[in-house]
Amino acid sequence: MALGRLVNGQWTTVWTERNENGEFQRMPTQFHHQITADGASGFRAEAGRYHLYVSLGCPWAHRTVLLRALKGLEKVIGLSIVDPVISDQGWKFSDKPGCIRDKVNQADYLWQVYTKANPNYTGRVTVPVLWDKHTQTIINNESRQIIYILNTEFNFFAEKTVDFYPKSLQTLIDKTIDAIYQPINNGVYRTGFATSQTAYEQALKELFLALEYWEKVLGKQPYLCGEEITLADWCLFTTLFRFDLVYYGLFKCNIKRLVEHPNLWNYCRELYQFPGIKQWCNISHIKQLYYVGLPELNPNGIVPLGPIINFDLPYNRRDRQN
Structure with missing residues (x-):
């Protein structure tokens, strides 16, 4: 994957996330601070204090944008949306339609936000990023942890009272998110960025075995964890939404379309x-x-006009196919 990274605070494009077998291996995120309603973590949930950096194209960042909207936190947590196209210096800010510039740190590139938090940072420069304006640092850049924070710790400020991580289902939700991560959420990347036939076929097999499993589960119950929508569903949704649009074609995840x-x-x-x-x-x-x-996957940069997918078609979850 032709993305850069920082090494001791310096930008470089010389690196890889593939091993000697051609398998894609995602590098871990590094900022894992927690925000809590009572401030016991050292970072208290407050209105206007935090800012979210995202890409609307990225499925990991997308899930955090959705939780911000679902909880009604638009007036509580600020938002910047990067340019959809990754530049030779990584994620950049622009005035393209749908983008929002960085009005907090006035950065031109997201790596500048990372080096403001840690001038000697070494690692990937990824979205999402949850930034603390008070301490001038990155709180968290792990999407799964951010959606937990947004769902649970800002309830005092949230305009909506929905809870996608109820106590009675937390163990099941955690297990389900774990279960869909490697074969599906990360599986499309393991398939698309494989550089050997063996690595590609193994990832593709695991991806579609998992999709068929959840296809059967959703034939018996409306949502991944039962009768109500949870964080697990939003984690799966952002991958499914992109499946026919990009993964089926560009990433060669082409055994069956989502539809x-x-x-x-x-x-x-x-x-x-x-x-x-x-x-x-x-x-x-x-x-x-x-x-x-x-x-590296699409050298000419041609954007296909299709597929034409109508996500507004009526749905009927009671008419499930077992």
């Missing part, structure tokens, strides 16, 4: 049509990120 999985396709449409979601589902940013921003 050929009746239960998963029905489920995806319901989540897309959930109040507050569709305005944050930017197909243009998604296509630009993958088809223009990954020249």
Whole structure:
């Protein structure tokens, strides 16, 4: 994957996330501070204190934008949206449609936010980033941890009372997010960025075995963890939404399209049509990120006009196919 990284605070494009077998191995995130409602973590939940940096094309960042909207935190946590196309200096800020410049740190590139937090930072420069304006540092850049924070710790300020991580289901939700991560969320990347036939086929097999498993689960119950929407569903949704748009073609995840999985396709449409979601589902940013921003996979940068997918088609979750 032709993305740069920082080494001791200096930008470089000489690196790889593949091993000697051609397998894609994602580098771990490094900022894992927690925000808590009572401030016991050292970072108290406060209105106006925190800022979220995201890409609307990236599925990991997308899930944090959705939780911000679902909880009604738009007036509480600020937002910057990077340019959909990754530059030779990584994520950049621009005035393209759907983008929001960095009005907090006035950065031109996201790596400048990372080096402001740690001048000697070594590692990937990724979205999402949750920034603390008080201490001038990155709180967290791990999407899974950020959605937990947004769901739970800002309830005093949230305009919506929904809870996607109820105590009675927390163990199951955690296990489900673990179960979908490697074969599906990360599996599309393991497939698309494989550089050997063996690595590609293994990742593809695991991906579709997992999709077929959850297709059967959703034939028996409406959501991944039972009768209510949870964080696990939003984690799966951002991958499913991109599946036919980019993963099926560009990433060669082409055994079956999402629309050929009746239960998963029905489920995806319901989540897309959930109040507050569709305005944050930017197909243009998604296509630009993958088809223009990954020249090693698409050297000419041609963005396909299709597929034409109607996520607004009516859904009927009671008519599930077992």
